[in-house]
Amino acid sequence: MKAMKSTLLRTVLFSLTFTIICGVIYTALVTGIAQLLFPKQANGSIIEVGGKKYGCELLGQQYTDDAHLWGRIMKVDVGTFTAEDGTPLMYAAPSNLSPASEEYQALVRERIEKLRAANPDMDETAIPVDLVTCSGSGLDPHISPAAAEYQVPRLAKANQITEDEIRAMIRECTDGKWLGLFGEETVNVLEVNLRLDGIL
Amino acid sequence: MMGTVIQYILYLVILVLLAIPLGAYIGKVMNGEKTILSKVFVPCENLVYKVTRIDKNEQMNWKKYTVCTLLFSAAGLVGLFLLQILQGFLPGNPQHLPGVPWDLSFNTAISFVTNTNWQAYSGESTLSYLTQSLGLTVQNFVSAATGIAVLFALIRGLIQVKKEELGSFWVDMTRVIVHILLPLNLVIAVCLVGGGVVQNLKPAETVDLLEPIAVSAKGEILENADIDLETQTVTVSGETISNAQIVTQQIVPLGPAASQIAIKQTGTNGGGYFGVNAAHPLENPNPFTNMMEMISLLLIPAALCFTFGRNIKNKKQGIAIFMAMFLCLALALSVVAVNEQLATPQLSQNGAVDTAVSQMQAGGNMEGKETRFGIATSSTWAVFTTAASNGSVNSMHDSYTPLGGMITMLLMQLGEVIFGGVGCGLYGMLAFAILTVFIAGLMVGRTPEFLGKKIEPYEMKWAVAVCLATPVAILIGSGIAAALPSVADSLNNGGAHGFSEILYAYSSAGGNNGSAFAGFNANTVFLNVSLGLVMLFARFIPIVGTMAIAGSLASKKKAATTAGTLSTTNAMFVFLLIFIVLLVGALSFFPALSLGPIAEYFSSIV
Numbered sequence: 027m028k029a030m031k032s033t034l035l036r037t038v039l040f041s042l043t044f045t046i047i048c049g050v051i052y053t054a055l056v057t058g059i060a061q062l063l064f065p066k067q068a069n070g071s072i073i074e075v076g077g078k079k080y081g082c083e084l085l086g087q088q089y090t091d092d093a094h095l096w097g098r099i100m101k102v103d104v105g106t107f108t109a110e111d112g113t114p115l116m117y118a119a120p121s122n123l124s125p126a127s128e129e130y131q132a133l134v135r136e137r138i139e140k141l142r143a144a145n146p147d148m149d150e151t152a153i154p155v156d157l158v159t160c161s162g163s164g165l166d167p168h169i170s171p172a173a174a175e176y177q178v179p180r181l182a183k184a185n186q187i188t189e190d191e192i193r194a195m196i197r198e199c200t201d202g203k204w205l206g207l208f209g210e211e212t213v214n215v216l217e218v219n220l221r222l223d224g225i226l
Numbered sequence: 227m228m229g230t231v232i233q234y235i236l237y238l239v240i241l242v243l244l245a246i247p248l249g250a251y252i253g254k255v256m257n258g259e260k261t262i263l264s265k266v267f268v269p270c271e272n273l274v275y276k277v278t279r280i281d282k283n284e285q286m287n288w289k290k291y292t293v294c295t296l297l298f299s300a301a302g303l304v305g306l307f308l309l310q311i312l313q314g315f316l317p318g319n320p321q322h323l324p325g326v327p328w329d330l331s332f333n334t335a336i337s338f339v340t341n342t343n344w345q346a347y348s349g350e351s352t353l354s355y356l357t358q359s360l361g362l363t364v365q366n367f368v369s370a371a372t373g374i375a376v377l378f379a380l381i382r383g384l385i386q387v388k389k390e391e392l393g394s395f396w397v398d399m400t401r402v403i404v405h406i407l408l409p410l411n412l413v414i415a416v417c418l419v420g421g422g423v424v425q426n427l428k429p430a431e432t433v434d435l436l437e438p439i440a441v442s443a444k445g446e447i448l449e450n451a452d453i454d455l456e457t458q459t460v461t462v463s464g465e466t467i468s469n470a471q472i473v474t475q476q477i478v479p480l481g482p483a484a485s486q487i488a489i490k491q492t493g494t495n496g497g498g499y500f501g502v503n504a505a506h507p508l509e510n511p512n513p514f515t516n517m518m519e520m521i522s523l524l525l526i527p528a529a530l531c532f533t534f535g536r537n538i539k540n541k542k543q544g545i546a547i548f549m550a551m552f553l554c555l556a557l558a559l560s561v562v563a564v565n566e567q568l569a570t571p572q573l574s575q576n577g578a579v580d581t582a583v584s585q586m587q588a589g590g591n592m593e594g595k596e597t598r599f600g601i602a603t604s605s606t607w608a609v610f611t612t613a614a615s616n617g618s619v620n621s622m623h624d625s626y627t628p629l630g631g632m633i634t635m636l637l638m639q640l641g642e643v644i645f646g647g648v649g650c651g652l653y654g655m656l657a658f659a660i661l662t663v664f665i666a667g668l669m670v671g672r673t674p675e676f677l678g679k680k681i682e683p684y685e686m687k688w689a690v691a692v693c694l695a696t697p698v699a700i701l702i703g704s705g706i707a708a709a710l711p712s713v714a715d716s717l718n719n720g721g722a723h724g725f726s727e728i729l730y731a732y733s734s735a736g737g738n739n740g741s742a743f744a745g746f747n748a749n750t751v752f753l754n755v756s757l758g759l760v761m762l763f764a765r766f767i768p769i770v771g772t773m774a775i776a777g778s779l780a781s782k783k784k785a786a787t788t789a790g791t792l793s794t795t796n797a798m799f800v801f802l803l804i805f806i807v808l809l810v811g812a813l814s815f816f817p818a819l820s821l822g823p824i825a826e827y828f829s830s831i832v
Binding site for chain 2: 033034036037038039040041043044045047048049050052053055056057059060061063064067068069070071072073078079080081082084085086087088089090091094098102104105106107109113114115116117119120121122123124125126127128129130131134135138150152153154155156158159160161162163164165166167168169170171172173175201203204207208209210211212216219220223
């Protein structure tokens with residue numbers, strides 16, 4: 027009985043010690059180093075121009091305007107978060123749909139029709155797959171270069187500039203694979219749109 | 227195309243190259259040998275002993291070691307449960323989140339203590355910063371360390387001759403955390419922040435939307451709405467919508483994410499800081515952070531194979547176990563990769579959608595996948611995370627093709643022994659090795675031996691319990707759930723895929739994995755409680771079984787190797803081991819899988 031009691035006491039003491047080491051000291055140490063070395067990244071990579079916060083470089087937004095580059099399909103969520111004054115805030119979620127069901131087939135067909143109607147110059151060109159699919163986070167800030175290229179004629183017309191100027195903007199906002207090998211090449215949709223709007 | 231294949235190969239090569247030296251380091255640390263970092267960490271280690279009044283030289287028998295393991299887990303369970311219930315009254319809660327309901331707290335506490343990290347909640351909207359760091363981060367460390375400690379008790383059981391001493395649970399825990407987990411995670415966490423992962427203690431930010439969104443009074447999003455921000459009016463096809471709200475801002479969730487993400491990967495925990503886990507761009511912003519996170523999720527489980535070989539002074543045995551795991555991993559990866567790249571007819575729509583891989587895009591089944599990860603990086607992660615019992619995701623497994631999704635499920639159903647969780651994957655695999663020598667022994671008519679120790683009915687009984695705990699927990703759990711009408715409300719997809727969502731949830735809990743077909747709404751009282759019980763069963767039955775085997779083997783004498791001894795290091799053994807693992811998995815799960823993913827596959831191609 028006495029041995030049991032001492033084991034119990036040791037357990038509690040040990041748990042508390044490691045709660046302090048792993049929960050407090052470790053977290054504080056990482057936070058301190060992070061804020062010192064990488065203040066911008068550690069605080070959410072927010073794009074600020076002239077005191078106004080124009081979105082987060084890493085979070086996707088929904089674009090439906092013909093003059094803007096469109097991103098991945100979004101399942102927008104305005105019910106989870108609210109500002110302090112009670113107005114809803116935008117967030118998004120993944121679809122979690124099976125890509126092998128009939129419902130999904132119908133959904134994709136709708137998206138194709140919408141994209142074709144908005145991009146008449148592309149006729150029957152096959153649509154890059156990332157434009158008709160919802161992303162894994164629901165907040166994917168990127169599309170593939172193919173998906174950006176598909177929208178170039180529409181963007182040129184709507185913004186009344188040449189296609190080459192649009193392509194140059196897209197190139198500026200394109201990140202290659204890491205070390206040329208890992209991951210995929212991506213176009214940051216928000217950055218392109220801020221350039222199209224003359225903000226960046 | 228070539229670029230994609232090279233990516234798969236490099237991911238595997240980098241993993242092995244890092245695992246070998248780490249394996250040697252872990253082996254030294256756990257034996258108390260000198261390492262290059264001893265000068266820094268041994269004083270820290272001794273300080274912990276002093277504060278907690280632990281005798282460094284204490285030796286425990288298997289019963290005492292097990293009691294300490296169970297008590298320590300129970301203390302963690304109670305602490306984490308209370309922390310969640312009471313978070314509304316505690317500091318470190320800038321978002322002013324209320325206490326977590328009892329059933330969800332119960333589920334989450336079990337989930338993190340058992341190294342599962344099944345998440346029926348969404349981190350950014352449910353848990354305060356205090357709960358995340360004092361509760362979850364801490365359990366991420368100690369539940370991982372517990373797995374490794376139990377593994378080392380087993381290793382000592384294999385080495386000891388006619389003794390009862392298996393080391394001290396407290397010393398093993400301290401060494402794992404101080405020498406291995408803390409330094410490794412500190413480095414990884416800082417690198418992650420450099421790559422763009424958030425790490426701060428501020429409340430969430432709000433930023434402006436480029437295009438405002440109109441929402442009806444019912445909370446539905448109005449498409450094709452004309453929004454006049456000056457007069458705050460919303461019109462749809464010329465008609466003014468009354469009481470419509472205009473959303474002009476987006477939330478940017480913040481908090482101490484990187485520190486927790488590092489340990490959830492290295493400790494094969496897997497519980498995301500954010501709800502969508504490593505698919506979230508603030509949790510895993512680019513291919514660099516992805517490489518760090520993905521390699522670290524399989525690093526320690528792979529390294530432990532080499533540690534095992536080193537510490538039992540039979541490197542070939544470590545390599546044999548590693549090869550069995552690695553071959554299964556590579557096989558699973560190739561099946562997932564091919565299926566995801568091929569996509570489905572429902573997505574490609576007779577060529578209207580371009581799903582081909584090219585210089586300009588990754589192609590394939592991009593539903594539920596991030597552009598920056600494409601097919602190769604998403605598929606590799608999916609296989610790594612379900613092979614290891616990690617369970618973090620960088621793409622949504624619910625949206626995988628039927629056969630791709632089935633492989634991720636099967637990897638969990640095999641009992642999480644293809645690398646598996648830190649420590650527990652290897653001790654699970656060693657139970658399968660014992661099963662294998664027993665069956666092989668029966669075939670050639672010899673007394674089965676493993677590493678010079680006779681395998682007798684006592685060890686066999688416990689080995690079978692370890693091997694079957696997972697399948698039993700999964701099948702009984704999902705069987706009951708499938709029979710309950712109320713569970714159908716939790717499904718996000720219909721038909722065969724709906725059944726797959728249930729089966730995946732219980733496989734994930736039973737494998738202590740924690741990933742999900744995330745459309746499934748698991749936050750109901752029945753699911754929280756039943757999945758919680760499945761996780762407890764699948765974690766602690768194998769721990770008790772492994773410890774009992776360790777105790778029994780330690781007290782046996784070591785038999786001399788003769789010409790008649792069955793080799794457990796050659797290719798034949800590796801093949802037999804894989805065969806037994808697959809056989810147990812296939813026999814247990816073929817019926818269930820044919821009702822879920824296999825049925826879905828056949829209905830999708832006709």
